[in-house]
Amino acid sequence: MPLSVNIQKKFSSGAKVNIEFATDARFTVLFGRSGAGKTVTLSSIAGLLSPDSGMIRIEDRTYFDSAQGIDLRPQDRRVGFVFQSYALFPHMSVADNIDISRKEAEKWGRPKTAAPRREPVDRDEVIIELGIHDLLNRRPEELSGGQKQRVALARALLRDPDLLLLDEPFSAVDAPVRDRLRGLVKEVCKRHDIPVLLITHQPFEALNLADELVIVESGEVVQQGEPEQVFFHPRTVSIARLVGTKNIFQGRIDSIEEGRVRFTADGEMFEADLPEGGIKLRVGDELTWAIRPENVMILRSDRPVKDAVRENQLAGTIIDISRNGPSWDVIVRTTKGLQLKVQLPRHAGRQLKLEEGGEIRMSLKRDTIHVIPGS
Amino acid sequence: MSSVDWYPLWLSLRVATVATVFVFIIGLVLAYVLARYEFRGKELLDAIVTLPLVLPPTVLGYYLLVLLGRNGPIGELYESATGSSLVFTWQGAAIAAFVAGLPLLTRSARAAIESIDSDLERAARTLGLREIRIALKITIPLAWRGILAGTVLAYARALGEFGATLMIAGNIPGQTQTMSIAIYDAVQSGDGTLALIMTLVLSGVAVLSLLAVGKFTKGRW
Numbered sequence: 195m196p197l198s199v200n201i202q203k204k205f206s207s208g209a210k211v212n213i214e215f216a217t218d219a220r221f222t223v224l225f226g227r228s229g230a231g232k233t234v235t236l237s238s239i240a241g242l243l244s245p246d247s248g249m250i251r252i253e254d255r256t257y258f259d260s261a262q263g264i265d266l267r268p269q270d271r272r273v274g275f276v277f278q279s280y281a282l283f284p285h286m287s288v289a290d291n292i293d294i295s296r297k298e299a300e301k302w303g304r305p306k307t308a309a310p311r312r313e314p315v316d317r318d319e320v321i322i323e324l325g326i327h328d329l330l331n332r333r334p335e336e337l338s339g340g341q342k343q344r345v346a347l348a349r350a351l352l353r354d355p356d357l358l359l360l361d362e363p364f365s366a367v368d369a370p371v372r373d374r375l376r377g378l379v380k381e382v383c384k385r386h387d388i389p390v391l392l393i394t395h396q397p398f399e400a401l402n403l404a405d406e407l408v409i410v411e412s413g414e415v416v417q418q419g420e421p422e423q424v425f426f427h428p429r430t431v432s433i434a435r436l437v438g439t440k441n442i443f444q445g446r447i448d449s450i451e452e453g454r455v456r457f458t459a460d461g462e463m464f465e466a467d468l469p470e471g472g473i474k475l476r477v478g479d480e481l482t483w484a485i486r487p488e489n490v491m492i493l494r495s496d497r498p499v500k501d502a503v504r505e506n507q508l509a510g511t512i513i514d515i516s517r518n519g520p521s522w523d524v525i526v527r528t529t530k531g532l533q534l535k536v537q538l539p540r541h542a543g544r545q546l547k548l549e550e551g552g553e554i555r556m557s558l559k560r561d562t563i564h565v566i567p568g569s
Numbered sequence: 570m571s572s573v574d575w576y577p578l579w580l581s582l583r584v585a586t587v588a589t590v591f592v593f594i595i596g597l598v599l600a601y602v603l604a605r606y607e608f609r610g611k612e613l614l615d616a617i618v619t620l621p622l623v624l625p626p627t628v629l630g631y632y633l634l635v636l637l638g639r640n641g642p643i644g645e646l647y648e649s650a651t652g653s654s655l656v657f658t659w660q661g662a663a664i665a666a667f668v669a670g671l672p673l674l675t676r677s678a679r680a681a682i683e684s685i686d687s688d689l690e691r692a693a694r695t696l697g698l699r700e701i702r703i704a705l706k707i708t709i710p711l712a713w714r715g716i717l718a719g720t721v722l723a724y725a726r727a728l729g730e731f732g733a734t735l736m737i738a739g740n741i742p743g744q745t746q747t748m749s750i751a752i753y754d755a756v757q758s759g760d761g762t763l764a765l766i767m768t769l770v771l772s773g774v775a776v777l778s779l780l781a782v783g784k785f786t787k788g789r790w
Contacts, residue, residue, distance in 0.1 A: 242691050268694040281692035285710050294706075295696040304697055353696055 196389050197222070197357060201238050201248035201258070211235070211245075211413040217391075219406035220384060223421070224393040226410035227436065232393040235410070236359050239391070240275050241268035252356045255308060270306040274350030274358040274388070278365060280342045282334035282349075289330040292349045293317075310354035315386055320348050323382050340371040347379060351386060358383060360392040364399065376403060397438040401425055409433055427469055431482045431566055440535045442484045444569050447477050455565060457481055461530040464506050466563035473567055480569040487523065487537035489562035492546055493555040506558040510534070512550055515543070524548060526556065573766055576743055577751035584659055584734075584747055585727035588666035592674050592723045597716065599671075600678035601704060605690075622672045626732020633665055633737045655737075659745055662738035666730045670723030677722065681715020682708055718785045725778035729771060 198216035205211075211231040224232050237243035239250055241257065244265055250258040257266050257273075282291050296317075321327050324344040334342060343363060350358055363379070364372045380403060383390045394400055400407055400421060407421040417429045428434040434442055445459035453468050455475055466483060468475070475481060493507070510528040522543040524536040536556070538546075548554070603615055621629050637644040637655045647655050655661045685708060693703045709716065731749040738745040740754060748767055755764040 240695050242694065268691075269697050269699060271695075273695055275692065275695040277688050277692060279686065279688050281686065281688040283689060283693075283707060294693075294698070298696070298698050298702060298706075302699065302702065307697060349696070 196253050198251050199235060201245035203234060203245045213415055215408050215415045215418055217406045221380060221390045221403055221405045222408060223400045223404035224391060224408050224410055225400040228395055230410045231413040232410055233361060236361055236393055240273045240359055241266055241271045272307060272356040274353045274355035276346045276350050276360045276363050278362045280346040282342055282345060284334050288326065288332050288345050291345060292352055295353045311356055312387055314354050315351050317352060320351050324348050339367040340375055343367060343375060355388060358388050358390045360390060362394055427564060434484055439484045440487050442482060445481050445483055447475055447479050447481055449477060450475055460532040462508060462532060465560055466565050467561045475567055482566040482569055484564045485558055485562055487535040490534060490536040491557045492538065493557055505560050508556045510554060512548060512552045512554060515548060515550055526554065573763060577746050577748045578770065580659060581728055581748035584663045584666050585724055587663045588670055588727040589720060589724045591667050592670045593720055596671050596674035597678055599675045600682055604679045604682035618675050619672045621668050627736060629668065630733035630736025633733055637661060637664065637737060657739045657741065657745060662734045662745055662747060665733040665737050666727035669730045669733060670727040673722040673726055674719035677719025678712060678716045681712035685711045714785045718782045721778045721781050725775050728774060
């Protein structure tokens with residue numbers, strides 16, 4: 195495992211952090227709300243904060259081990275850190291900013307830091323890849339958010355890090371630039387073979403970037419895995435909410451058979467496939483179920499219903515439509531009072547002639563209903 | 570009109586310059602420590618450094634006499650090392666000016682250092698810079714305006730020091746009579762013209778200092 199983290203820290207505010215995870219992914223995303231312990235974790239790995247106890251290792255290098263009394267100074271760790279604010283030195287040119295690590299090392303030496311694990315990152319290559327060659331003589335104040343971000347990344351890469359830490363790196367950048375930067379960051383880090391740990395509170399960003407996703411809640415890791423797995427199969431209701439799942443409902447289990455569970459919710463009967471790997475469900479127990487708005491199928495009233503969409507049929511009234519450009523967000527209340535969010539492409543909405551107050555029929559396919567034990 | 574004796578002016582400049590050099594070095598270290606480190610007794614240290622701003626100059630002078638006098642701990646040490654006393658010397662006056670000027674630089678520099686985004690220093694650490702290099706290359710250059718403003722204020726304060734100087738260095742013409750003491754002396758002896766000339770010179774230096782401070786802090790160079 196390239197990175198393994200196991201840290202405990204108590205703060206005077208009473209907040210407690212107990213984070214434990216290991217990852218060998220190239221791009222790991224630590225995802226959670228602000229205050230969940232993400233930044234504490236990042237700062238601890240960089241050595242900017244000392245945990246009370248635990249261990250931090252990157253491959254064979256131990257950065258922190260309370261049992262052995264090891265706590266390397268940040269200067270002696272080989273970690274590239276891109277701050278949320280970028281933290282570019284305002285009184286230096288872009289070139290001086292990105293060269294500071296190597297120049298200082300040349301001048302003053304760095305006896306306690308282990309050698310770079312890889313070939314030193316090529317300065318000219320990084321400058322070209324990140325498109326900052328025209329900016330070298332400028333001051334940070336003359337740069338746009340996206341440019342600052344690229345300079346900060348170049349500076350961190352030229353530290354020849356064992357691991358690159360990115361703290362909410364895209365939060366201060368405009369949306370269109372953000373999408374381009376995400377791709378660029380991932381590509382450049384992969385090319386230089388530097389593992390990345392990124393923290394974010396934005397579900398889309400986590401899903402988009404992660405090879406491995408670690409979810410942190412109230413100072414603890416609550417779920418870890420491939421992003422699709424975690425997003426579409428959250429282990430608990432609170433993780434489901436955290437990853438932005440809408441349409442979360444309660445129900446009671448009526449029967450379980452042949453990989454399916456039948457349950458009643460708000461007077462309606464439903465049937466769902468049990469997740470692979472199995473979960474603990476018992477007849478009579480409460481359960482939580484969810485369906486993503488884009489998975490709710492709207493049935494056409496003028497055509498016979500195909501077998502494939504016969505499952506879990508519901509009728510309801512449209513109470514609201516938000517026409518958000520290419521997609522529509524529709525809220526439907528069923529005859530028994532269940533309120534469902536439905537998302538569909540604009541063309542489909544227009545073709546179906548959806549309107550507020552209109553009656554529609556829907557189908558919730560068994561394999562798109564996600565069930566979680568408990569309430 | 571009596572010819573003006575410029576010795577007090579030169580003495581004042583010498584005393585203030587020597588005092589300011591020490592204020593700069595020691596005040597900067599104090600400001601850095603107070604701004605960036607947490608330790609027991611930090612508030613007490615801050616209070617002691619600031620005390621000369623609020624104490625009456627005579628009280629300050631009295632403390633200095635106790636510390637620097639023949640039987641005081643510092644005075645004794647100084648005398649055993651150099652063979653002479655600090656009391657009634659220009660060096661004594663410089664110490665009084667140093668103590669009076671120190672809080673001005675320390676407070677101004679501390680505020681300037683505290684206003685720097687601490688992420689910059691944290692970033693420098695992750696980039697492998699030693700603490701002393703971070704101070705020299707990041708913190709002090711960024712706090713430069715505040716440090717310079719504090720230095721100018723401390724210099725002006727040192728130049729005008731009166732009460733504590735009088736108590737520790739006395740009023741010996743040609744030896745320890747600084748400008749502000751000479752003004753007092755001239756007024757006492759009825760030499761209004763001399764008092765006026767020296768007053769105008771000191772006022773001029775003070776106005777120039779304040780203009781300089783304004784320039785540093787507003788960032789117009």
